[in-house]
Each structure stands twice: as C-alpha cells, then as structure tokens.
Amino acid sequence: MEFALLNGEIIERSEAKVDVEDRGYQFGDGVYEVIRVYNGKMFTLAEHLKRFVKSAESIGISLKYTSEQLTDLLRNLLIKNNLVTGNIYMQVTRGIAPRNHVFPTGNVPPTLVAYTIKGVRPLDNLKTGVRAILTEDIRWLRCDIKSLNLLGNLLAKQKASEQGCFEAIQHRGQDVTEGSSSNIFIVKNGTVITHESNNLILKGITKDVILDLCIKNNIPVIERTFSLAELDEAEEVFLSSTTAEVTPIIGINGKKIREGVPGPITKKLQELFEKEIEKQCGVLVR
Numbered sequence: 384m385e386f387a388l389l390n391g392e393i394i395e396r397s398e399a400k401v402d403v404e405d406r407g408y409q410f411g412d413g414v415y416e417v418i419r420v421y422n423g424k425m426f427t428l429a430e431h432l433k434r435f436v437k438s439a440e441s442i443g444i445s446l447k448y449t450s451e452q453l454t455d456l457l458r459n460l461l462i463k464n465n466l467v468t469g470n471i472y473m474q475v476t477r478g479i480a481p482r483n484h485v486f487p488t489g490n491v492p493p494t495l496v497a498y499t500i501k502g503v504r505p506l507d508n509l510k511t512g513v514r515a516i517l518t519e520d521i522r523w524l525r526c527d528i529k530s531l532n533l534l535g536n537l538l539a540k541q542k543a544s545e546q547g548c549f550e551a552i553q554h555r556g557q558d559v560t561e562g563s564s565s566n567i568f569i570v571k572n573g574t575v576i577t578h579e580s581n582n583l584i585l586k587g588i589t590k591d592v593i594l595d596l597c598i599k600n601n602i603p604v605i606e607r608t609f610s611l612a613e614l615d616e617a618e619e620v621f622l623s624s625t626t627a628e629v630t631p632i633i634g635i636n637g638k639k640i641r642e643g644v645p646g647p648i649t650k651k652l653q654e655l656f657e658k659e660i661e662k663q664c665g666v667l668v669r
C-alpha cells in the first residue's frame with residue numbers, strides 16, 4: 384500500500400483527494416519541490432526545504448510547519464513507503480476557497496501534499512548523453528519561484544519530446560536562460576559557464592552543488608548570461624536537475640556537440656557529483 388502526506392497526516396494515497404476549489408487546482412496558486420532519495424536518504428534536503436519556504440513566502444503563503452517538522456514528516460513518509468531510490472514530490476497551495484483571483488481573506492489553511500515516486504537513476508542518459516532543441520523562453524519574469532504554473536515549461540518540453548529530444552533549451556532573444564526542467568551549462572576555453580541565478584531562471588539545487596564542486600576542485604567556473612552563439616561554439620554542454628543529475632547534452636537542433644560524446648569536464652563533474660551523493664546518502668549502485 385502507498386501512503387501520502389496530506390496536511391500533516393500520513394494517509395493512504397488513494398484517500399488523498401483534492402477539492403475542486405483548491406487554488407492549486409484552479410489557478411496553479413502554489414509552489415512545489417522535488418527531492419531525490421538515494422539509499423532511503425534525502426539528498427540536499429535542507430536546501431530543498433529552504434527553497435520551498437522561500438518560494439511559498441514570495442507568493443504570500445506561510446507554511447504551517449517548521450523545516451524540522453517537515454523533515455520529520457517527509458522521513459516518516461519515506462519509511463511508510465519503503466522508498467529506497469526515487470523522488471518525493473511536495474507541494475503547497477493557497478488552500479480551498481470560492482474561486483476568485485483575489486487571495487481569500489480569513490484563516491484559509493494552505494494545502495500541503497507530498498507523496499513518493501520510485502525511480503532508478505537515469506544511467507543510460509548519464510553515460511551517453513541526451514539531445515536538445517532550442518526554443519524561445521515564453522515564461523513569466525519570476526522563474527526563480529518554483530511555481531505550480533508550468534505551462535511555458537510544459538509547452539517547451541512537449542516540443543522537445545515531439546522532436547525525439549530530452550530537453551528544450553530556452554532563450555530570451557540571444558540569451559540562453561535554462562532548460563524546461565533543468566539548468567544549462569556550457570564549457571568555453573575550459574571554463575564552466577551557467578546563467579546567473581536571478582529572476583529569469585530557477586536557482587537549481589543541483590546547479591549550486593555543481594558550482595560548489597567546481598570551486599572546491601579548481602575547475603574554473605563563472606555565473607553569467609551566455610549567448611546562443613556561445614552555446615553553438617561550446618566545447619561541452621550539459622544540464623543539471625534533481626532527477627537528471629549532471630547529464631551531458633550531445634546534440635542541439637540536430638547538430639552534434641563533440642562528435643556526440645560527453646566531454647571530459649562534464650564527466651569529471653559527474654564523478655564529483657556521485658561522490659557528493661555518496662557523502663550524504665551512502666554508496667550508490669552503479
């Protein structure tokens with residue numbers, strides 16, 4: 384039997400239902416997180432909880448639980464579901480109220496939901512890399528909030544999928560922003576470059592781990608906007624996310640990068656990233 388967390392209680396997943404007037408359902412009025420679980424342990428949990436609280440606060444939702452309480456609730460959920468490898472999906476919405484664009488007044492409690500999804504590491508993609516397309520970034524100007532409103536991201540990902548690609552690399556005019564569900568990195572003259580964490584992208588937890596690993600291991604790294612031309616000329620390209628880790632990109636819009644094989648800096652960062660997982664969660668099955 385599977386279990387889910389609903390407003391502080393762990394209940395049977397089939398019993399966890401959403402009211403038709405939940406503002407998450409009607410407006411996407413809420414925020415979410417995806418947390419990776421390796422060996423039954425949550426990777427970079429503190430960082431995910433911090434971002435969750437920050438996203439919620441930035442749209443005026445105050446969580447009714449402290450980070451410590453959330454940690455306990457999520458741990459109990461993992462244990463109940465015997466999750467060894469997979470993800471936790473967690474979201475909070477502004478709660479249930481008669482449909483109105485204006486926020487509800489009074490004491491409407493936010494709806495907090497979490498459940499687990501079993502899932503192995505994407506070993507094939509990590510090894511051989513993936514292909515991507517380019518698409519104009521049509522999203523709003525607060526991409527730093529991990530909002531439930533993902534229509535722009537979905538349209539971009541669907542376009543990639545229809546062309547047999549894993550990811551859509553988005554750009555605003557000539558500037559590359561991020562993937563539909565990942566951050567994008569290039570290597571230029573041996574330096575790792577990725578978009579600065581501002582309102583135009585999500586400050587990825589994986590991105591921050593990678594930046595940290597670069598600094599600690601003397602790999603030159605810089606956060607700055609890079610152009611489509613720089614992407615086209617890049618020595619290496621890779622993407623990062625909670626579920627995709629450090630995934631090489633080996634072709635964009637049908638054009639191969641490095642003859643279609645992952646580059647040395649990407650591979651080095653994959654190795655360092657695995658070590659970081661093992662430090663927090665124990666030895667990985669490869």
Ligand SMILES: Cc1ncc(COP(=O)(O)O)c(C=O)c1O
Nearest residue numbers: 564565566585587588589624625
């Ligand atoms: C738009 C977007 N950018 C970046 C990321 C990567 O963030 P993280 O490394 O925290 O998973 C995601 C993850 O889902 C995302 O949806």
